[in-house]
Amino acid sequence: MLVDSPPEPSAETAPAPPGRRAIRGAGLLLSVVVLLALVFASIAVGAKPLSMDQVWHGLFEDSGTYADIVVGERVSRTLLGVLAGMALGLSGAVLQALTRNPLADPGLLGINMGASAAVVTAISFFGVTSLTGYVWFAFAGAAVVGALVYALGGTRSATPVRLALAGTALTAALSGYLQAVMITDNAALDKMRFWTVGSLASAKMETIQQVAPFLAVGTLLALGLARPLNAVAMGDDTARALGAHLTRTRALSMVSATLLCGAATAACGPIMFVGLMVPHIVRSFTGPDMRWIFPFAAVLSPVLLLGADVLGRIVSRPAELQVGIVTAAVGAPVFILLVRRRRTAQL
Amino acid sequence: MKALGTRATRTSAPRARALRTHGGVSVRFDVRAAVVVAALVVAALAASVALIGTGDFDIPAVDVIRTLLGNGDPGQEFIINDLRLPRVVVALLVGASLGLGGALFQSISRNPLGSPDVLGIGQGSTAGALLMIVIFQGSATEVAGGALVGGLVTGAAMYLLAWKQGVHGYRLVLVGIGVNAFAVAVNGYLLTKADLVDAARAVVWMTGSLAGRDWEQVWPLLTLCAVLLPLIVAHARPLRMLEMGDDTAYALGVPVERTRVVLMTAAVLLTAAATAAAGPVSFVALTAPQLARRLTRSPGPNLVPALCMGATLLVVADWASQRVFGADQLPVGVVTGVLGGVYLLWLLVTERKAGRI
Numbered sequence: 070m071l072v073d074s075p076p077e078p079s080a081e082t083a084p085a086p087p088g089r090r091a092i093r094g095a096g097l098l099l100s101v102v103v104l105l106a107l108v109f110a111s112i113a114v115g116a117k118p119l120s121m122d123q124v125w126h127g128l129f130e131d132s133g134t135y136a137d138i139v140v141g142e143r144v145s146r147t148l149l150g151v152l153a154g155m156a157l158g159l160s161g162a163v164l165q166a167l168t169r170n171p172l173a174d175p176g177l178l179g180i181n182m183g184a185s186a187a188v189v190t191a192i193s194f195f196g197v198t199s200l201t202g203y204v205w206f207a208f209a210g211a212a213v214v215g216a217l218v219y220a221l222g223g224t225r226s227a228t229p230v231r232l233a234l235a236g237t238a239l240t241a242a243l244s245g246y247l248q249a250v251m252i253t254d255n256a257a258l259d260k261m262r263f264w265t266v267g268s269l270a271s272a273k274m275e276t277i278q279q280v281a282p283f284l285a286v287g288t289l290l291a292l293g294l295a296r297p298l299n300a301v302a303m304g305d306d307t308a309r310a311l312g313a314h315l316t317r318t319r320a321l322s323m324v325s326a327t328l329l330c331g332a333a334t335a336a337c338g339p340i341m342f343v344g345l346m347v348p349h350i351v352r353s354f355t356g357p358d359m360r361w362i363f364p365f366a367a368v369l370s371p372v373l374l375l376g377a378d379v380l381g382r383i384v385s386r387p388a389e390l391q392v393g394i395v396t397a398a399v400g401a402p403v404f405i406l407l408v409r410r411r412r413t414a415q416l
Numbered sequence: 417m418k419a420l421g422t423r424a425t426r427t428s429a430p431r432a433r434a435l436r437t438h439g440g441v442s443v444r445f446d447v448r449a450a451v452v453v454a455a456l457v458v459a460a461l462a463a464s465v466a467l468i469g470t471g472d473f474d475i476p477a478v479d480v481i482r483t484l485l486g487n488g489d490p491g492q493e494f495i496i497n498d499l500r501l502p503r504v505v506v507a508l509l510v511g512a513s514l515g516l517g518g519a520l521f522q523s524i525s526r527n528p529l530g531s532p533d534v535l536g537i538g539q540g541s542t543a544g545a546l547l548m549i550v551i552f553q554g555s556a557t558e559v560a561g562g563a564l565v566g567g568l569v570t571g572a573a574m575y576l577l578a579w580k581q582g583v584h585g586y587r588l589v590l591v592g593i594g595v596n597a598f599a600v601a602v603n604g605y606l607l608t609k610a611d612l613v614d615a616a617r618a619v620v621w622m623t624g625s626l627a628g629r630d631w632e633q634v635w636p637l638l639t640l641c642a643v644l645l646p647l648i649v650a651h652a653r654p655l656r657m658l659e660m661g662d663d664t665a666y667a668l669g670v671p672v673e674r675t676r677v678v679l680m681t682a683a684v685l686l687t688a689a690a691t692a693a694a695g696p697v698s699f700v701a702l703t704a705p706q707l708a709r710r711l712t713r714s715p716g717p718n719l720v721p722a723l724c725m726g727a728t729l730l731v732v733a734d735w736a737s738q739r740v741f742g743a744d745q746l747p748v749g750v751v752t753g754v755l756g757g758v759y760l761l762w763l764l765v766t767e768r769k770a771g772r773i
Contacts, residue, residue, distance in 0.1 A: 222764075231764060235761065235764055237529065237702060237703075237757075238756075238760035238761045238764070240757070241698065241752075242753060242754045242757030242758050244698060244753050245698075245749075245755075245757070248619070248698075252620055252746065252750070255612065255616055258612075262615055266605075341600060346594075346597075391608065393604065394604050395601075396601075397598060398601040402594070404593075404594040405591050405594040409577065
């Protein structure tokens with residue numbers, strides 16, 4: 070099958086020379102600084118712009134003034150943006166490594182669609198209307214589909230292509246169901262058309278607390294998988310010869326990606342493209358070493374997501390554009406530009 | 417290891433035959449692929465007859481065939497020739513176009529996920545159509561026009577953006593994904609801005625529907641297929657070489673860039689025209705080539721099997737949706753996803769049991 074092209078031999082798998090490592094470390098640090106600046110901007114910018122003093126006051130000396138309440142609202146939104154961005158970026162990176170397909174993203178394995186199908190079921194058949202109610206449904210949907218893809222993809226004998234195809238096939242089947250419900254139930258359509266673009270606007274601390282444990286476990290798993298996934302990237306036989314435990318690595322990668330993406334989708338709807346684009350861009354300057362790709366993806370994805378969210382609040386003030394729309398509208402041209410400029414790093 | 421052994425013996429068995437004429441012309445053909453194509457054609461025709469017979473007024477298959485051959489009674493003739501036949505022909509043509517377009521794109525991009533749905537042609541068409549629906553409240557014809565223009569513009573944009581001393585297959589896919597994401601964002605935005613009535617109409621269109629299609633939709637599509645099919649078949653051999661990589665293809669004497677431009681243009685045209693006729697019927701382009709490849713068990717683009725599979729899939733899906741949910745209750749796009757997806761899953765599972773892949 071074509072997707073499983075043999076990996077190109079690369080010099081990057083050897084430990085990077087000290088100079089390059091320092092540059093990458095500095096780059097990572099710089100990315101964190103950018104993220105912090107965006108966090109600040111995300112709290113300050115909105116329908117009611119706040120000054121630096123007001124933000125500071127609201128964060129550390131909360132006395133219940135109007136501005137302080139606004140800060141409180143925006144803090145939960147910003148926090149969710151950071152967490153969801155990180156989760157999407159990491160799960161995208163894990164899935165691209167696992168399937169050895171640079172086109173893989175959380176949507177590919179049907180995880181997004183599982184969440185969407187579960188939410189539309191919740192709205193249409195169980196009469197759930199609150200966002201906090203969606204969370205568990207979305208998460209359950211994502212988890213069930215993740216497990217199904219793995220089971221249908223062949224558990225022990227799972228190959229990247231089979232996983233990708235199983236995910237695609239399930240996505241196809243579920244999207245038929247989703248559309249059938251949306252066509253027959255106008256009330257569900259009205260809710261779903263806003264949920265499916267993905268938004269941070271309705272973020273609540275409660276939602277964050279619901280998904281945070283899953284995000285934590287998923288993140289730890291992902292970071293621990295960096296080394297075995299490096300071996301998997303060399304192809305199954307080589308990986309086995311290098312002593313990687315293929316079945317375990319695949320199973321754990323699926324668990325990690327499902328937890329991360331399921332939690333993010335449950336909290337803010339299926340935000341597309343972040344999980345695909347960021348690992349891709351990261352790979353073009355770190356090379357194929359997962360131990361660098363994962364941290365960079367974890368920091369740069371929230372940069373994209375928060376940046377898009379802030380931009381969405383600026384361009385159509387006092388209303389706002391959903392973050393999912395801005396992410397794609399801004400991210401896509403940048404992505405195309407990068408693809409054109411660089412010799413894209415292949416997996 | 418056992419699986420590897422059986423695969424080796426399987427491939428060493430003679431499967432492809434060569435037909436030779438006295439004039440020195442020889443054609444290599446794959447027995448299994450030929451059988452699959454024949455079976456699919458029969459299935460598509462049988463499903464078409466069943467679909468024509470299905471509706472508020474059921475007609476037995478015998479009468480359908482008799483009427484199609486020109487010996488029916490006038491009442492049935494009107495129902496069949498004027499009302500139901502065009503819909504079935506549109507279904508066949510749209511399915512065939514999508515299946516073929518999908519096979520071409522997957523082969524050019526060398527990626528089973530590189531179908532027009534993933535690369536943004538479908539979403540670009542959708543953007544054009546949604547623009548007509550949401551902003552201009554356009555008629556069905558205007559929506560179809562919008563979809564056609566949207567698809568073609570997207571295809572052209574994709575190609576131009578991916579162009580850099582030639583279009584590399586891999587870069588094409590990535591640019592396509594970027595274009596797709598952009599179109600998805602536009603569509604999401606339009607959908608949230610629409611009022612609920614327009615949104616509902618847009619969702620039905622976005623699912624893909626065959627309801628109320630008449631001869632007006634048939635002729636443009638048929639003409640296009642008639643022009644493009646020979647062109648594509650003529651390029652099938654270079655395409656097969658192209659799958660081995662650009663360098664190998666060059667070495668084997670294939671004009672790489674020209675082949676790719678011609679085939680991509682053809683695929684975009686097919687997909688855009690099909691989408692204009694029936695909406696972006698989901699997953700036919702993605703699943704049909706994969707299903708065909710698994711049935712023929714042969715590598716290469718599998719163009720003709722994919723074409724037949726697309727047509728069969730769409731007609732069977734339309735028939736199933738009419739049978740299960742009643743006439744025109746649910747658009748066909750709902751069922752193609754379920755049908756294609758479940759069938760692909762089933763093939764994946766049985767393949768594993770049989771030890772292939």
